[in-house]
Amino acid sequence: MADHTLSVTVNGESYDEAVDARMTLADFLRERLRLTGTHVGCEHGVCGACTVIVDGVAARSCLMLAVQTDGAVVETVEGLAVDGELSPLQQAFKRNHALQCGFCTPGFLMSVTAALREDNVRDEDDAREVLSGNICRCTGYSGLVRSVVDVAKGRSDE
Amino acid sequence: MKPAPFTYHAPRELDEALDLLRQHGDEAKVLAGGQSLMPMLNFRLARVEHLVDINRLGEQWGTPTFGAETITIPALVRQRQLERSADAARLLPVLTEALHNVAHPQIRNRGTICGSLAHADPAAELPSVLTALDARFTLASARGVRTLPARDFFLFHLTTALEPDELLLEVSFDRPGPNQFSAFREFATRRGDFALAGVATVCEVDSAGVVTACRLVAAGVAPTPQRLTEAEALVVGHRLGPELAEAAGAAAGAQTEPTGDIHASAEYRARLTGVLVKRALVDITEKAHG
Numbered sequence: 001m002a003d004h005t006l007s008v009t010v011n012g013e014s015y016d017e018a019v020d021a022r023m024t025l026a027d028f029l030r031e032r033l034r035l036t037g038t039h040v041g042c043e044h045g046v047c048g049a050c051t052v053i054v055d056g057v058a059a060r061s062c063l064m065l066a067v068q069t070d071g072a073v074v075e076t077v078e079g080l081a082v083d084g085e086l087s088p089l090q091q092a093f094k095r096n097h098a099l100q101c102g103f104c105t106p107g108f109l110m111s112v113t114a115a116l117r118e119d120n121v122r123d124e125d126d127a128r129e130v131l132s133g134n135i136c137r138c139t140g141y142s143g144l145v146r147s148v149v150d151v152a153k154g155r156s157d158e
Numbered sequence: 159m160k161p162a163p164f165t166y167h168a169p170r171e172l173d174e175a176l177d178l179l180r181q182h183g184d185e186a187k188v189l190a191g192g193q194s195l196m197p198m199l200n201f202r203l204a205r206v207e208h209l210v211d212i213n214r215l216g217e218q219w220g221t222p223t224f225g226a227e228t229i230t231i232p233a234l235v236r237q238r239q240l241e242r243s244a245d246a247a248r249l250l251p252v253l254t255e256a257l258h259n260v261a262h263p264q265i266r267n268r269g270t271i272c273g274s275l276a277h278a279d280p281a282a283e284l285p286s287v288l289t290a291l292d293a294r295f296t297l298a299s300a301r302g303v304r305t306l307p308a309r310d311f312f313l314f315h316l317t318t319a320l321e322p323d324e325l326l327l328e329v330s331f332d333r334p335g336p337n338q339f340s341a342f343r344e345f346a347t348r349r350g351d352f353a354l355a356g357v358a359t360v361c362e363v364d365s366a367g368v369v370t371a372c373r374l375v376a377a378g379v380a381p382t383p384q385r386l387t388e389a390e391a392l393v394v395g396h397r398l399g400p401e402l403a404e405a406a407g408a409a410a411g412a413q414t415e416p417t418g419d420i421h422a423s424a425e426y427r428a429r430l431t432g433v434l435v436k437r438a439l440v441d442i443t444e445k446a447h448g
Contacts, residue, residue, distance in 0.1 A: 020163070021166030022160060022163055022166075024160070024196075043197075043200045043201075044196075044197035044200055045196070045197055048262070048264065057238070058264040060268070063200075063265075065166070065192075065196075065211075068168075111263075132262055132349045133263060133265070133350060
């Protein structure tokens with residue numbers, strides 16, 4: 001049944017794989033590439049746990065087929081840290097206690113990473129807007145908001 | 159859940175896509191942004207034998223055109239793309255305002271304008287906005303191309319005039335003149351949720367502040383976008399102001415017959431529609447007189 005081939009770049013590495021048409025990008029990342037940092041929650045686009053960056057924009061990997069990423073550049077949470085050094089956003093999450101159980105964290109990190117690159121986060125309201133597409137059941141989002149504002153304003157020392 | 163098996167097609171030419179729909183129309187679905195279709199496939203609320211992914215069609219289908227007379231939004235224009243477009247913000251504030259309320263940026267990055275229209279969820283923002291803009295819907299099939307106005311395109315919940323072998327190729331509407339003013343208002347319990355009700359309005363207002371034409375369209379209160387004709391009739395020929403907005407809101411609320419559900423009662427939705435009409439008209443008053 002694996003009747004489609006795709007060439008995709010994930011976190012800078014190229015992969016050529018054969019997949020079923022119905023395999024979602026989320027399952028492809030987790031089960032084929034063993035990049036299990038991308039989490040699967042609701043599988044209908046609501047929770048945001050599976051958010052990755054595809055060709056520069058944040059997208060739900062449960063709502064894309066793997067075969068659709070033929071020729072695409074995909075970034076997952078595994079690609080954020082460089083040489084073992086957490087990204088500024090990851091450090092801010094850690095510093096601000098922005099994660100509890102951690103299940104939703106990869107999705108938050110990818111959504112916010114994409115939003116910060118667009119450079120339109122100025123204040124708490126913008127941060128809340130960015131975060132609204134991801135569901136966390138543990139926190140009141142205040143640590144998350146602080147983290148986003150910190151990184152948007154270039155703070156790293158608090 | 160995972161989608162049931164299907165045959166995947168990724169045509170690169172429009173003719174090829176239409177030919178696939180001609181062959182498999184009854185058993186096929188078109189995949190554009192996939193933000194409504196993929197959840198339905200994942201949950202097996204929908205099953206398809208053939209999935210026709212149009213994302214590989216040429217770039218022209220992903221580029222809106224802002225012409226001197228006509229604005230055209232082809233099948234692959236992403237919601238986020240228009241939301242961030244300076245041309246759209248200047249010419250189509252009602253669309254920009256509405257897009258800001260469509261789910262979340264991560265969804266709007268993939269979701270298309272035409273896909274939302276073809277999905278025809280009565281609670282969605284875009285069907286009411288495009289109705290208020292008096293859009294023309296261009297439907298293409300191997301048999302040819304036809305154009306329908308919004309009132310003939312939206313038929314019922316999740317049901318449009320699209321035949322199984324047809325593709326919603328583009329929507330277009332007249333470029334707004336300097337007398338056109340528009341506004342969008344909705345109320346949702348949380349940002350990004352489906353609204354309990356929404357209202358899109360597009361009015362022509364002359365230099366004396368008198369409304370010469372008005373389309374007021376509600377989302378989420380009927381099986382299709384609903385023209386609020388009684389409120390429209392009150393507004394046309396009069397000068398906008400707080401009292402007129404209040405009266406139009408009351409007429410709009412009285413005209414709607416929404417259904418109640420776990421999120422809101424029918425009475426609440428009708429009342430809310432009236433309030434949103436009032437707010438939209440106050441907004442237009444400020445824009446037109448401001």
